[in-house]
Amino acid sequence: MGKIHAPPLAEQLCFDLYAASRAVTAAYRPALTELGITYPQYLVLIVLWEHESLTVRELGEQLRLDHGTLTPLLKRMESSGLVERRRDNADERFVVVSLAGKGESLRQHAERIQCDMKDQLGLDPQEFEDLQTTLRLLTSRVSP
Numbered sequence: 001m002g003k004i005h006a007p008p009l010a011e012q013l014c015f016d017l018y019a020a021s022r023a024v025t026a027a028y029r030p031a032l033t034e035l036g037i038t039y040p041q042y043l044v045l046i047v048l049w050e051h052e053s054l055t056v057r058e059l060g061e062q063l064r065l066d067h068g069t070l071t072p073l074l075k076r077m078e079s080s081g082l083v084e085r086r087r088d089n090a091d092e093r094f095v096v097v098s099l100a101g102k103g104e105s106l107r108q109h110a111e112r113i114q115c116d117m118k119d120q121l122g123l124d125p126q127e128f129e130d131l132q133t134t135l136r137l138l139t140s141r142v143s144p
Contacts, residue, residue, distance in 0.1 A: 027120050031113050035106055040073055041082060042113075045099075048083065049107050053098035055088065064143075077103070 009015050025039050032042050047054065047062045054062070060070050074097055077083045082103035088094040099107075118128060 024117075024121075027117060028113070031109075031116060035109060036080075037082070037106070041077055044073065044077060044097075045082065045103055045106060046110065048097065048099050048103065049110060053096050055094045055096055056085075057094065059097055082106075 028039055028042065032039060037045070043063055044059065047059060051058075051062075056067065056070060056074065059065075059074075060067060063070070065073075074083060074085060078085055078100070080102065081100050084098050084100045085095050086098075088096050121128070123131065
């Protein structure tokens with residue numbers, strides 16, 4: 001029986017996605033380090049800048065993160081003054097996350113970071129939109 005050969009790395013879509021994700025995340029690092037936050041913290045802040053406050057469950061759905069990953073991240077963010085967590089007044093089973101002073105003050109940097117990243121990617125507006133559409137389609141097709 002012949003040996004089965006796996007396709008080489010150069011033919012693996014999973015590697016291209018992984019490499020692109022790492023490269024883009026690394027491109028954000030200098031700006032985020034300057035602000036004293038990590039990339040996952042930045043993603044939480046982006047969602048809260050848009051929605052002001054959400055339950056941990058809602059935040060997890062927005063970010064596609066499970067409770068076990070999100071809770072330690074939020075605890076660290078709360079310790080550093082980026083967010084506040086409190087029990088929902090209407091239903092104490094839920095924890096509501098909202099911006100704290102430091103998290104709110106970083107909002108002013110969001111547009112600059114977004115513009116800098118678009119420039120770094122070197123995509124024209126249509127290429128940027130096409131890439132987002134493709135990535136969202138791919139995500140929706142492989143998500144449970």
